Amino acid sequence: MKKDGDVINGMDDWESTLDNIDWKEVLQEIDSALLDNLAAELGFRSYELLKRASQMLTPDYYLIHLSDGRWGLWSPTHYKHQDPIFAHSREEMFALIQDGFQLPNEEAVQYVQETLxxxxxxxxxxxCGFEFDPGDPLREEWGMESGVKAPEQFCSPECAMESVVKQLKKDHGWE
Ligand SMILES: [Zn+2]
Incomplete structure (x- = not known):
């Protein structure tokens, strides 16, 4: 059974634990977890891959065009209190941007159209079911062409390899 003294000692421990935590590191970890949540919401394996596949509209807003045809507008700076905005077509996304940013002139309209x-x-x-950018230059470095059927269907060499292994197992009745 715990005595009062134990509880107080326990609190001391708690406080010294708190003192020793590197809060900056903790906050960074939380941030990166939130960013990965944002990526997952948009169908990506990681924030890094989401960012690579997106185009910057402004430093605060990025555009993505997903495999199911939807367009997404997301923010690397306001993501904590602003969910990604989705549109079903390019025209709808343009209208949302025009409304949201109050494009001041023809030049701004032109810029948004070009970015889209x-x-x-x-x-x-x-x-794996995750979204990926088929034109990512990284894909060339991976050299996925060797031995993989239709490498363009896979997000990564790992997924291509998994698929080959799965097919082998199936062919040989291992599963
Ligand atoms: Zn994959």
Whole structure:
């Protein structure tokens, strides 16, 4: 059974534990967890991959065009209190941006149109189901062409390999 003294000692421990926590590090960890949540909401494996597949509209807003045809507008700075905004078409996304940013002149309209044009539609990996950018230069470095059937269907060499292994197992009746 615990005595009062134990509880107080326990609190001391708690306080010294709190004192010893590197809060900056903790907050950074929370931030990166939240950013990964944001990425998951948009169908990506990680924040890094989401950012790579997106186009910057302003430093505060990025555009993404998902494999199911939806467009998304998300913020790397306001993500804690602002969910991504989705549109079903390019026109709808343009209208949302025009409303939200109150585009002041023809030049701004032109800029938004060009940015929309530069967004490459992502694909969905048939192995893991995550979105990926088929035009990511990283893919060339991976050299996925060797031995993988239809490498363009996979987000990564890992997924391509998993699929090969799965097929092998199936062919040999191992599962
Ligand atoms: Zn994958």
């Amino acid at each position: 044009d530069s967004v490459r539609q992502t694909q969905r990996c048939i192995q």
